[in-house]
Amino acid sequence: MQQRDEGVRQGRSRAVRFVEAFGGPEALTLQDVPEPQAGEGQIRVRVTAAGLNPMDWFMTADAETAARFGLSLPCGFGTDYAGVVDQVGPGATGYAVGDRVFGAALSRAVADHVVVDADGNIASGVAHHTPEGVDDRTAATLPIAGSTAAAALAVLDLGPDDTVLIGGAGGGVGVFAVQLARIAGARVIGTGSPSSADHLRSLGAEPVAYGEGLTDRIRDLDAGPVTAALDLHGTDTVHVARELGVPDGRICTIAGVVEGVPAANGANAGPEALRNIARLVAAGRLRVPIAATFPVDDIREAVELQAARHVAGKVVIDLQPRR
Structure with missing residues (x-):
């Protein structure tokens, strides 16, 4: 297993979670949790930025809705992420430690680390290589x-x-x-x-x-x-x-x-759709207005702004220094 540890205290990791109940921004907590490890066919990503979407707070608004999406307590938050591969599990191919990636990890992206399948989907987690010319904040707005x-x-x-x-x-x-x-x-x-x-x-x-x-x-x-x-x-x-x-x-x-x-x-999007969008961004043919960025400690304020749905562009959470 390839691995590199930087910055975050070894063995522990921060994650935004619903702990006691689902609900609005007031129910979100930034917790110190065990650092996840990449298993067979998986990679671990050190997250630098996480983009927010309406579906993030919609599907965690209450226990009944969350159950429809297969979510139960304790539960993470957010789906879109960008960062750097820092661990490659046995049998995982196509990625190496240090690769810049972006992707989706259903309701667990706002965290220092996410573990996703090297060949996965939104539910299991998926990663794509981030093209040169696309910064992590922008990459974190693309998946959903x-x-x-x-x-x-x-x-x-x-x-x-x-x-x-x-x-x-x-x-x-x-x-x-x-x-x-x-x-x-x-x-x-x-x-x-x-x-x-x-x-x-x-x-x-x-x-x-x-x-x-x-x-x-x-x-x-x-x-x-x-x-x-x-x-x-x-x-x-x-x-x-x-x-x-x-x-x-x-x-x-x-x-x-x-x-x-x-x-x-x-x-429903085709397998090349997201990679094509990233290439358009890198080429300067498509731009993503980022309306606001927040440190992870201010996750509640960020969700309140995004949930108001009057933002001209995307809201992004910063977790680590950007590459």
């Missing part, structure tokens, strides 16, 4: 939101002849969905609050305020026919898209269910 956006856009199969309506375009998934749609050549109309208009324009979308009268405001843009739609918040955009004549097969949801309308999530 990037994979979800890629999966949804695969359903829509956008091209230069499309005009796509993206509801909730300024959020964490929207950051990726808008830019990937533009890279595909589509015209993008993005809904958001009036205060988010400049943010949406910076991503490449034509902003329009959500809420009552949205259908008429879109028609007033004189954008021609809307040919596809992506609802990143609930189902309101689905109903507007139908009013605009978009067929159900070219509408997609990620957080709501509407009969006849396809749904997608990050698990």
Whole structure:
């Protein structure tokens, strides 16, 4: 087994956890825990940054919801991470100590160390090599939101002849969905609050305020026919898209269910989707606005900000000095 120990006291590691009960930010605790060890076919990553997503607090909001995701107490928090491989278990291939990686570890990413399968998935933990030119904070924002956006856009199969309506375009998934749609050549109309208009324009979308009268405001843009739609918040955009004549097969949801309308999530993304997104970031073709960073000691404040869902970009937790 390859191993390198630096910085963190040997044998112990910090992890953000729910200990006595699931719940909101007030239930989160930063604990000193035994340092995890890489087993057969696994690698251990010394985490430098962890990105937050709505699913992190949604699936741990209460015991019943957590059970649906296979979670029980004590339970970690967060899924997206980036860092450096510091231990390679027997039989694990494709990684070496010192490799920079990013990936997903379901509800256990906000910790000094995560152990993931060298050839795994979100549930067991997965790692990808971080390309040169992508810093750890940015890499830690990619897995869930990037994979979800890629999966949804695969359903829509956008091209230069499309005009796509993206509801909730300024959020964490929207950051990726808008830019990937533009890279595909589509015209993008993005809904958001009036205060988010400049943010949406910076991503490449034509902003329009959500809420009552949205259908008429879109028609007033004189954008021609809307040919596809992506609802990143609930189902309101689905109903507007139908009013605009978009067929159900070219509408997609990620957080709501509407009969006849396809749904997608990050698990549906193709194996190359996330690596392609990382390459686009490295090439400067896709950027990830990071709205705020917090030290791990301030995890409660970070989750409160992220859960308010009014952040223009991503929220990241710093755990170690960045490479």
